[in-house]
Amino acid sequence: MAKPSRINPETFARIADQLPIAKDAASVRQRVELLERLLERSLVIPGINRPIGLDVLLGLLPVGGSFVGAAFGGYMVWEARNLGMSKGAMARMAGNVGFDWLLGLIPGIGIIPDFFFRSNTRNLRIIRRHLDKHHPATVTLEGSAPAAP
Template sequence: MPDFETLSRKIGVGGSDPASVRKRIEAMERLLEGLFVVPGTKQRFGLDFILDLIPVGGDIVGAAMGAYMVWEARNLGMPKNAYVRMAGNVGLNALLGAIPFIGAVPDFFFRSNTRNLKIIKKHLDRHHPGTAIIDG
């Protein structure tokens, strides 16, 4: 039976190469921002919005998951100003979410993880064009 390292390399989730990083951050953004659809609309929401409904602990978990994307950006060798801006997005999201229950509303529209994904994709498209995926 193959070990974890071999399996993760085959499906592209365990590597440190830019293509693997791109897959992981896109999956994280989808989990946090676009997992569900509001019935009758095209408006998506994810785990980040749901976590904001849990006072204190939910904001901490959501911020930690958002910080993971910043960590991946740092490991990609992105410029410091890019991941500092990403950290600011995560911090603002955490501050907005700190308002019990009401804080989920601005988070529904701010979408810090989607903003951060765009920053990372812009870097990857410029410096690692082979990682680009054509959306259908």
């Protein structure tokens, strides 16, 4: 019988340190930016230099991959709800996730729209706009830490 693999405790601690669990706006910004990077830009296709992420890879799984990708997108909408975003903005975000989900259900070619319609990137843009307007202390330059209060 094969021995189950485990995550090295030091690796797990390093990942946990990078993922804030607080409910403040700065922590939410870090979580949704990390999730968007994982889902849309975690790998680069050699030769064409096109970034892809877990969302495209999940699209390779028939039907189930679209549901898992939609669940990740739903998490971003849930975080938006926790930030107190308007129902209109959340409806737009849910529409982005739903459209991506529907495109992913097309057998055989459902992965192609994931290259062009990046719902998580669109939703991150909506969340950033809200955070920049209502929580200006969370504004960061790309790749830098949030400003100290």
